[in-house]
Amino acid sequence: MMEALPTAGMGHNTAMVLAGTTALGIAAGTVGCFMVLRRRALVSDALSHATLPGIVIAFLVGLALGVEGRSLPLLLLGAALSGALAVACIQAITRWTRLPEDAAIGAVLSCFFGLGVVLLSVVQALPAANAAGLKGFIFGQTAAMRSGEAATLAVLALVALAGVALFFKELRLLAFDEGFARAAGWPTGRFDLGLMALVTLVTVAGLQTVGLVLIIALLITPAAAARFWTDRLGLMLLVAGLIGGLSGGIGALLSARFQNLPAGAIIVLVASCFFMASLFFAPARGLLARTLRRARLRASLGAAL
Amino acid sequence: MLQRLRTRNFIPPADAGVSPLSVSGLSVAYHRQLALHDVNWTAPTGGLVAVVGPNGAGKSTFLKAVLGLVTPLAGTVEVYGRPLAQQRGLIGYVPQRESVDWDFPVNALDVVTMGRYGMIGWGRRITGAHKRAGMEALDRVGMADYARRQIGQLSGGQQQRVFLARALAQEARLYFMDEPLAGVDAATEQTILAVLRELEAEGRTVICVHHDLQTVAATFDHVLMLNRTLVATGPVADTLTDANLRLAYGQRASGLSLLS
Numbered sequence: 001m002m003e004a005l006p007t008a009g010m011g012h013n014t015a016m017v018l019a020g021t022t023a024l025g026i027a028a029g030t031v032g033c034f035m036v037l038r039r040r041a042l043v044s045d046a047l048s049h050a051t052l053p054g055i056v057i058a059f060l061v062g063l064a065l066g067v068e069g070r071s072l073p074l075l076l077l078g079a080a081l082s083g084a085l086a087v088a089c090i091q092a093i094t095r096w097t098r099l100p101e102d103a104a105i106g107a108v109l110s111c112f113f114g115l116g117v118v119l120l121s122v123v124q125a126l127p128a129a130n131a132a133g134l135k136g137f138i139f140g141q142t143a144a145m146r147s148g149e150a151a152t153l154a155v156l157a158l159v160a161l162a163g164v165a166l167f168f169k170e171l172r173l174l175a176f177d178e179g180f181a182r183a184a185g186w187p188t189g190r191f192d193l194g195l196m197a198l199v200t201l202v203t204v205a206g207l208q209t210v211g212l213v214l215i216i217a218l219l220i221t222p223a224a225a226a227r228f229w230t231d232r233l234g235l236m237l238l239v240a241g242l243i244g245g246l247s248g249g250i251g252a253l254l255s256a257r258f259q260n261l262p263a264g265a266i267i268v269l270v271a272s273c274f275f276m277a278s279l280f281f282a283p284a285r286g287l288l289a290r291t292l293r294r295a296r297l298r299a300s301l302g303a304a305l
Numbered sequence: 306m307l308q309r310l311r312t313r314n315f316i317p318p319a320d321a322g323v324s325p326l327s328v329s330g331l332s333v334a335y336h337r338q339l340a341l342h343d344v345n346w347t348a349p350t351g352g353l354v355a356v357v358g359p360n361g362a363g364k365s366t367f368l369k370a371v372l373g374l375v376t377p378l379a380g381t382v383e384v385y386g387r388p389l390a391q392q393r394g395l396i397g398y399v400p401q402r403e404s405v406d407w408d409f410p411v412n413a414l415d416v417v418t419m420g421r422y423g424m425i426g427w428g429r430r431i432t433g434a435h436k437r438a439g440m441e442a443l444d445r446v447g448m449a450d451y452a453r454r455q456i457g458q459l460s461g462g463q464q465q466r467v468f469l470a471r472a473l474a475q476e477a478r479l480y481f482m483d484e485p486l487a488g489v490d491a492a493t494e495q496t497i498l499a500v501l502r503e504l505e506a507e508g509r510t511v512i513c514v515h516h517d518l519q520t521v522a523a524t525f526d527h528v529l530m531l532n533r534t535l536v537a538t539g540p541v542a543d544t545l546t547d548a549n550l551r552l553a554y555g556q557r558a559s560g561l562s563l564l565s
Contacts, residue, residue, distance in 0.1 A: 037409060098336065166428045173419050177405045183372045184423050184475070185393025231455040233410045 013147050014256050020150030020157075021209050021248035021267065027157035028202045028215070029222030029244025030164050030237050034195055036223040037175040037233075042102065045216040046090060046109040047083040047196070048203045052116025052212060054082025055137050056123055072149055075137075076204045079212075083203060086112050087196055140211030140264030149208060156205035163198045164237070171195060172233055209252070210264035217268040218244060225275040228282035243278075247271035316385050316395065316478060323386040324348050325479045325510040326371070331380030333363070333370045340366045342534040344380070348479075349527050351508045353501055355515040355541075358531035359554050364514045365401070367531060368481050372398060384479060394423055397477030399468050399485050407457045413467045414452040417442050420474030442470040445503075447496050462493030469497060480504065480511040487516060498524055521545060 035044050058078025062071050086108050093104040123131045164171065173181045174191040182188045199219065206215040226240035251267030283289050326348040333341040341363040348354060356364050369375045371382050373389060384392035397420075417439040418431055425435060443449045446466040456464060465485060472480060485497055501524065504511050512529075515521060521528060521541060528544045530536040530553045537549040 037406075169422060169425070169429075169431060170427070172411065172415075173422055176409050176411060176416070177400065177419070179369075179374055179400050179404055180398055180419065180471075182374055183393075183396060183398040183400075183481070184420075185390075185396075186422070227410070231410050231457075232412070233415075236410050 013145075016147035016150040017145050017209075017256070018249055018252050020145075020153040021252040021263070022245045023154040023157035023248075024202070024206050024209060025218060025222070025244035025246070025248025025267070025271075026241040027160040027244070028206060028218040028248075029226070029240035029242070031160055031195075031198045031202050032219035032221075032223040032244070033226065033233070033237050033240050034164075034171050034175050035199060036220060036227070038195075041216070041220045042105050043087060043090060043196075044199050044203065044219050046105045046112075047087050047199060048207075048212045048215045049109045050086030050112035050116075051079035051083045051203065051207060052138070053112055053119055054078035054080070054085075054116075055134060055207070056116060056119040057082070059123060059131065059134060072152065072208075076207070079137075079207055080200050080204050082112065083200055084196070087200075136211070137207050138211050138213055139262055140207070140209050140214065141262065145208060153205045153208065156201050160198045160201040160205070161241075163194070163201075167191075167194065168234075168237075209248075210267055211262075214264045214268045217271060218247065221268070221271040221275050222247065225271075225278035225282075228278040228285045230284055243271065243274045247274060315387055315392070322350075325350055325385055326512065327383045327386070328371060329381050331367070331370055331382070332378040333366050333375060334378045335366075339378075340533065341370065341377075341531075344531070344535045346529060346535060346538060348510060348512060351505065351510055352526040353505050353524060354510070354512045354527040354529055355521045355525040356512060356529045356531060357515055357518060357521060357553070358536070362532045362553070364531055365483055368483055368512070368514055372396070372481060395478040397472040397475040397480040399472045399480070399482040401483045402461065402465055402468060402487075407459075407464060409456065412453050412455055413443060413448060413459065413463075413470075414439050416456060416467050417470045417474050420471040423475070439470075439474050442473040443467070445473055446470045446500060460490070462489040465489050466493055466496060469500060473500070478509055480509060480513075482511065482513040484514050484516060486520070518545075518550075 032041075032044070035041050055075050055078050058075045061078070062074050067074065089108045090101070090104045093099055093108070094101045097104075120131075120134060123134065170186070170191055173186065174188055174195070178188050181191070202219060203212075203215050206218060210218055222240040222244035223236070225243050226236045229239050230236050247267050247270040251270045252263055254270070255261045255263035255266045278286060280287050281289075324347045326346075328344055328346045331341060331344040332339065344367065356367060358364050366375065370377045370380075371389075373382075382389045384395055389396075414436065418435055420442070421431070421435040421438055425431060440449060440452060443452055446469050448463060448466050448470060451459060451463060451467075456467065459467065469482075469485060472482070486494055489497070501511055501513070505526075513525070515525070522545060525541055527539065528541050529538045530544065530549055532553045536553040537544050
């Protein structure tokens with residue numbers, strides 16, 4: 001099976017992109033579990049959309065400083081900063097006003113994204129600027145990715161994974177019972193910052209491949225799918241990582257095979273297939289298993305009568 | 306960092322007469338409403354204290370403000386004579402059962418070992434010794450057979466016992482419990498009451514929000530009556546009087562007193 005995959009036609013560059021997107025998928029799936037369990041899925045959506053103005057501003061700063069071409073680390077730094085600023089805004093609004101969190105998320109997300117789109121149009125109209133690559137961050141594109149960039153992506157993903165491995169116990173406590181954690185003296189505010197830092201890492205790493213509109217799918221879908229398979233958090237993280245990694249890998253392969261398919265959308269669609277399959281067929285909590293269990297119970301009721 | 310915190314925890318000798326909990330000038334506001342006004346209270350050393358009062362009297366708010374889970378408008382909280390922040394390791398907490406998602410993918414033992422995390426410290430693994438301590442705590446509440454059960458598959462009473470076991474695993478000097486007997490079955494109630502008496506016999510202090518006036522006299526030594534402010538406090542026999550009940554609950558309480 002593995003030999004049948006188009007390894008022969010795969011150059012060094014494609015192999016690197018494949019490794020990078022797989023690592024990204026694993027990290028996104030794993031980190032995403034905590035966002036799903038903490039009911040913060042939509043905060044990560046706001047974070048990713050809010051990276052756009054940061055990317056464009058970082059590009060302008062690079063232009064002003066005379067950086068040759070687009071400097072990826074600078075753009076990603078800009079993305080991380082504006083994403084973090086948006087999350088801080090959401091937290092400030094929910095903390096100091098009576099607005100519910102979903103309303104705050106909606107307001108902040110659209111504000112940052114709108115600003116980003118306007119800035120992008122302005123920059124693209126600048127005669128001096130070669131802003132062609134910036135649009136790729138919106139929907140993602142692996143075709144233009146260089147192997148050095150794929151390696152950067154893999155390193156970011158590994159750092160995020162290491163963070164989860166090191167603070168598994170703390171993240172589990174925070175996600176399950178924040179009040180108890182605070183009463184016991186754990187600095188839950190700092191935990192939350194740490195979790196958001198992990199999500200930011202994954203988001204920023206995924207900007208190029210999956211794009212900022214769809215990265216939320218890679219964070220949330222594998223985690224949501226994994227929840228159908230198990231009632232153990234450790235196993236859920238493994239399954240989510242597996243589904244995320246497979247989605248990243250298969251999606252990148254498909255988009256490399258068919259040149260005009262956008263990688264981000266394909267990766268997300270593969271993840272969605274895993275989600276649908278889990279929803280229906282997972283033995284622990286899937287719909288089919290549930291229906292069968294209920295039918296069997298009803299039958300045993302009839303027998304008892 | 307938490308380990309450092311823990312070694313700083315300070316319990317004065319028993320004869321020093323320092324209360325496990327001393328609250329002064331505690332006021333809490335939710336948006337425009339004053340939920341608690343100027344509560345001054347010193348807890349007795351050792352024993353079971355019931356926090357009673359009508360719905361909306363601020364019982365849970367009192368607990369949360371004392372624990373620092375809501376930011377008070379004013380007031381200070383001292384645990385064994387030191388600011389709360391330095392004494393977190395001496396505190397155990399049983400939140401209301403409804404405060405968490407019971408569909409969460411953990412089993413009963415996972416939840417109970419959370420009570421040990423403070424002793425384990427940042428980024429360190431849960432060792433066998435801590436799991437054994439968790440099993441012992443589960444055993445004390447009669448839940449050892451359910452250690453590997455996902456918490457969503459437990460009954461409400463069993464879930465409450467798991468929460469109590471987690472607090473036991475904290476090995477605290479001063480316990481705060483938010484309605485641990487609310488909506489539990491009779492067997493669970495007996496188990497929880499037995500554990501409360503054990504804690505009392507071990508010289509620990511338990512401050513317990515409680516809704517059922519009928520069982521206060523039989524179980525608790527002290528009572529703290531709240532209705533947006535402190536109404537009365539003291540030993541149950543002297544405090545749970547008709548006059549005080551009417552003060553706290555209004556006319557509805559006539560006939561509720563068990564001591565008349």
